[in-house]
Every structure is written in C-alpha cells, then in structure tokens.
Amino acid sequence: MRWVLWIFLALTVVGGGAILFLEPAMAAIACPSCMGFERVDENVYVDRVMPADKRIEVAAHLRKSSSAVEMFFGSLTTHPMIFACSTEECYQSLGGKAARGAAFGATAIRLSPRGLDNAIAKHELAHIEFHARLGMWTTMRRLPTWFDEGMAVLVSEDPRFVGSPMPSDMSGPQVRQLISLRQWLAAANAPGRGPYAPAYREVKAWYDRVGHAGLLNFIEKLRDGQSFEDALKAMDQTSRAPCENRETFALKFHPT
Secondary structure (H helix, E strand, O other): OHHHHHHHHHOOEOHHHOEOOOOHHHHHHHOHHHHOEEEEEOOEEEEOOOOHHHHHHHHHHHHHHHHHHHHHHOOOOOOOEEEEOOOHHHHHHOOOOOOOEEEEOOOEEEEOHHHOOHHHHHHHHHHHHHHHHHOHHHHHHHOOHHHHHHHHHHHHOOOOOOOOOOOOOOOHHHHOOOOOHHHHHHHHOOOOOOOHHHHHHHHHHHHHHHHHHHHHHHHHHHHOOOOHHHHHHHHHHOOOOOHHHHHHHHHHHOOO
C-alpha cells in the first residue's frame, strides 16, 4: 500500500514544495532515503552512519528473528519494512523515545540502538505478524493489550521476562485487567519489572493447553467476530493437537 502513503504525502505539500510530515515513521516508509536510511537487506534499512560491520550484524540478526517468527506461526503473511538506528538521534527522528522498538500496524518496525538484538526484533515482528493475521480492525477492537504483549514475549523468548516469577510481579488476574494500551503503558512505566513477565506466563499457560492449532483457530474465531473471551474459552474447551505433532513443532522451534 505504498501508493496510499504517497497520496497522503502529496496532499500535505506546502509552499516551496516542502512536505509537512505528520508522522516521521510514515515519511520513512514512503521515502527511506529522504529520512537518511540506506537499504542493507530485503525490507531492512539502517541509518547512514551505521558502520559496515554493524550493518552485517544487524541484517543477520533480523533474518534470524524473521525465521523464528515464521517458524512459530508456520508462515509469514507480511514482510514489514524495518528501520534500524545506530544512534539515539536517528531513533528520535522516527518519533522514538524510551521504548527499544515499536511496530506500526502491519507495515513497519523501528528499532533503537538498544533494540538491535534478536529478542526485541522478534518481539516487534511477532506483533506485526499477529496483527496482520487478525486484521487491524480486530486487533484494535477485540485484542486486549495484555494478550498481545504476552504473545510477543512468548514468540521472542525475551530473557528479561521468561525466567522465574519475582515477588514484585503482578498477578495473573491483575495483568488481565490491562485491556487498553493506556492501561498497559501506565503499568509498564511503574516501578518494578512491569507487566511483561506475568502477561507472558498467562499467554504461555494458555498456549501450552491449546497448542499451535488452537492459536490459529483462535485467530480465525476473532476474525469471524467472536469476542476475545469467547474465543479464548472455546479453544480451552477443545482437545489439544496430537502430542507427536506438538513435539515435532517444539523440536523445530527450539533447535539444539
């Protein structure tokens, strides 16, 4: 849908031929070079000052991260543009702040210098793929933020959040109250480890019960209009996928 972005940008032309960019990330999607980015791999762009050895490392990390997300979901339905920054100035030019990375719908990802590793890339790519499969309307209207974030941690296996519970962690019932992004951000910015670890445990416990097939069916039920709670319960009430298939998937997803 790049042409839609070009039309939008054309409508924002002001005197002297300059373009008023209402969203820096949108400007980068429409014209990466205009925002100081250079292509280093398929759909991967880095800032011009990133050293050559770092470019090679980042491209390799992103290929590995993309493969892990593809293995988890079974396939990839989208191939977002990825903007990787080696400086905070670059990240801020895309509208970035404290977060290590951010996903924009099913279109693009921005990564800060603090987010150029497999865990952060997998987290954001998981958001992109999950949202693309659900559709943006379903994502915005039916998907609670706690489940969205817990799923991203499940896929990314971020070592900050997949370890043992800590005394300061929120409880399962508490984290399930974080429905909106506003509620999630308030909890994430509070002192302590935040809601990511308990959200991960809630999603992982559910995923361990329903398996990969259950996740795909859950996505279809949400797309078909079921409420989140009804779709979640429906998957819990169905039998798990055959054990041999689940074991094969686990071996593929966790190679030795």
